[in-house]
Amino acid sequence: MTSIDDRAALRRARVSTSLLFLLFGTALGTWTARIPAIKQDLSLSDGQLSVGLLVFAAGAITGMQAMGRVVDRWGSRRVTVPVAFAEGAALVLPALAGDLALLAGALFLFGTVHGSLNIAMNASAVAVERAWGRPIMSSFHAVYSLGGFLGAAIGGLFAYGGVAPDVTFLAVGVLAAALAAWSAAWRVPRVGGPVPVTSAAGAGTGPMPGVLFLGVLAYCCLVGEGAAADWSTVYLRESLGSSPGFAAAAYAAFSIGMTGGRLVGDRLAAALGPVRLVQGCGLLAAAGLGTALLVSNPVAGVAGFGCLGAGLSCIAPQVFSAAGNRDPARAGRALARVASMGYAGFLTGPVLIGGVAEATSLPVALGVPVVLALFVAGTASALRPIPAPMISRPAGT
Numbered sequence: 250m251t252s253i254d255d256r257a258a259l260r261r262a263r264v265s266t267s268l269l270f271l272l273f274g275t276a277l278g279t280w281t282a283r284i285p286a287i288k289q290d291l292s293l294s295d296g297q298l299s300v301g302l303l304v305f306a307a308g309a310i311t312g313m314q315a316m317g318r319v320v321d322r323w324g325s326r327r328v329t330v331p332v333a334f335a336e337g338a339a340l341v342l343p344a345l346a347g348d349l350a351l352l353a354g355a356l357f358l359f360g361t362v363h364g365s366l367n368i369a370m371n372a373s374a375v376a377v378e379r380a381w382g383r384p385i386m387s388s389f390h391a392v393y394s395l396g397g398f399l400g401a402a403i404g405g406l407f408a409y410g411g412v413a414p415d416v417t418f419l420a421v422g423v424l425a426a427a428l429a430a431w432s433a434a435w436r437v438p439r440v441g442g443p444v445p446v447t448s449a450a451g452a453g454t455g456p457m458p459g460v461l462f463l464g465v466l467a468y469c470c471l472v473g474e475g476a477a478a479d480w481s482t483v484y485l486r487e488s489l490g491s492s493p494g495f496a497a498a499a500y501a502a503f504s505i506g507m508t509g510g511r512l513v514g515d516r517l518a519a520a521l522g523p524v525r526l527v528q529g530c531g532l533l534a535a536a537g538l539g540t541a542l543l544v545s546n547p548v549a550g551v552a553g554f555g556c557l558g559a560g561l562s563c564i565a566p567q568v569f570s571a572a573g574n575r576d577p578a579r580a581g582r583a584l585a586r587v588a589s590m591g592y593a594g595f596l597t598g599p600v601l602i603g604g605v606a607e608a609t610s611l612p613v614a615l616g617v618p619v620v621l622a623l624f625v626a627g628t629a630s631a632l633r634p635i636p637a638p639m640i641s642r643p644a645g646t
Contacts, residue, residue: 259377259381261436262435263377263381263385264435265373265431265435266329266370266374266377266389266432267388268428268429268431268432269333269366269369269370269373269429269432270370270389270390270392271392271393271395271396271399272336272337272366272396272429273336273363273366273367273370273393274392274393274394274396274397275399275400275403275421275425275428276336276340276396276421276425277396277397277400278396278397278398278400278401278402278403278404279340279400279401279403279404279418280340280343280359280400280418281400281401281404282401282403282405283344283404283408283418284298284302285408286413287343287344287352290414291346291347291349291352293349297349300349301349301352302356304353304357304360305356305357305359305360305363306360306596307357307360308356308357308358308359308360308361308363308364309361309363309364309367309592310364310592310593311357311360311361311364312360312361312363312364312365312366312367312368313364313365313368313588313592314585314589315361316328316365316369316585317368317582317583317584317585318582318585319369319581320369320372320580320581320584321580325370325372325376325581326373328365329366329370329373329432330429330432330433330436332362332365332366333366333370333425333429333432334425334426335362335365336362336363336366336429337421337422337424337429338422339359339363340359340418340421340422340425341415341418341419341422342358342359343355343356343359343418344414344415344417344418344419345415364592368581368584368585368588369581370389371569371573371584371588372580372581372584374389374569374573375570375573375574375577375580375584376577376580378570379574379577384514384515385515386515386518386566386567386569386570387510387511387513387515387517387518387562387563387567388512390514390566391508391512391514394504394507397504398504398508400421403417403420404421457575457576457579457582457586458635459571459575459631459635460572460575460583460586461586462628462631463568463571463572463583463587463631464572464586464587464589464591465590466564466568466625466628466629466631467568467569467588467591468590468591468594469621469622469624469625470561470564470565470568470591470621471565471594471595472594472598472601472617472618472621473561473598473621474507474561474598475594475595475596475597475598476599476602476615476618477499477500477554477557477558477618478500478595479599479602480599480606480614480615481500481503481550481554482499482500483496483611484499484550484612485498485499485547485550485551487611488545488611489545489546489547489550490547491547491550495547495551496547498551499554500554502552502554502555502558503554503555503557503558504558505555505558506554506556506559506560506562507558507561507562508558509559510530510558510560510561510563511562511563511566514562514563514566517563523570523571523629523633524630524632524633525629526563527563527564527567527568527625527629527632528629529626530560530561530562530563530564530625530626531560531564531622531624531625531626531627531629532622532623532626533559533560534556534559534560534561534618534619535560535619535622535623535626537552537553537554537555537556537559537560538553538554538556538622539616539619541553541554541556542612542615542619545612557618560622564625567632568632569587569588571634572586572587574634598617601617602614602615602617605617
């Protein structure tokens with residue numbers, strides 16, 4: 250199949266992939282916004298809901314690992330759109346469950362599809378970025394963040410209007426199908442060109458250099474994201490004594506900082522390179538949150554979590570880009586490993602913070618993301634590209 254390298258085709262490929270990130274964020278944001286309604290409709294206890302959410306996480310990791318090999322075998326272009334359509338359909342299933350067992354099955358399937366789409370769309374983004382010739386990964390992740398806002402807004406509005414979860418998920422499922430169809434319509438036959446080969450045989454065999462450590466960096470980054478999601482509001486409310494409304498501003502500031510950082514991340518990556526960008530981001534995250542914890546003031550707390558969001562914003566996109574380029578013949582498996590470790594950080598981070606807070610205090614426990622951000626800044630050289638020979642092999646999207 251003939252490679253297409255002209256700018257018009259690349260722009261179409263970029264839009265097509267961006268739509269997948271928008272779909273991904275919208276579906277997750279909608280699901281998150283309606284979790285309380287699902288809990289109420291099924292009369293679940295906190296422990297029972299936790300079981301369901303854990304099953305979703307298990308499905309997501311399963312999907313990531315399976316899709317990594319599928320992408321490497323068939324190319325991301327063949328699988329992204331079918332999985333995107335499946336995402337919209339799988340979103341509806343949790344609302345149809347009549348008990349915890351059925352909910353767990355629905356959430357495992359939804360999680361599997363969601364994790365699969367995560368790997369497929371990021372593999373596509375890596376290929377488009379490689380063909381584009383300059384950093385654009387942060388913009389894809391910015392679209393995902395905007396999709397999360399959109400999904401949360403849709404879910405919140407439907408909840409405010411008293412609309413049932415099944416109707417909410419069906420409406421967003423239709424939206425997801427429309428986005429998937431739009432993405433399919435804007436695909437190009439192939440984005441490709443010379444591809445770097447890091448394995449000895451040039452056929453995707455042998456170890457993937459540095460991918461495991463990139464996963465460690467993703468884990469450290471996502472611990473901070475999980476901590477902000479679960480503990481920022483609690484910190485301002487209980488540790489600093491702010492009002493419930495003002496306490497909620499902490500996570501809002503984090504989300505705004507995250508999205509804003511990703512919107513400018515590509516320009517920063519082009520100007521600074523991935524190593525210096527991640528070094529600066531890690532230092533910003535650590536200095537912002539660390540200073541806020543020392544000042545111990547609600548306004549400073551909101552600003553600190555805003556800095557944490559801005560600082561972490563560009564780290565995951567750069568880590569994903571580096572992982573996908575270590576051995577393009579195995580970009581799917583590399584991304585699956587890194588994404589799974591990052592997701593583990595998002596899941597275990599809040600638990601880690603809670604354990605340390607139980608033994609000491611919450612302000613002390615929130616020092617963990619500060620230390621991890623400093624670690625990321627100090628080891629950012631792991632993102633430096635590894636020189637490799639070039640062969641003329643298409644990189645499929």
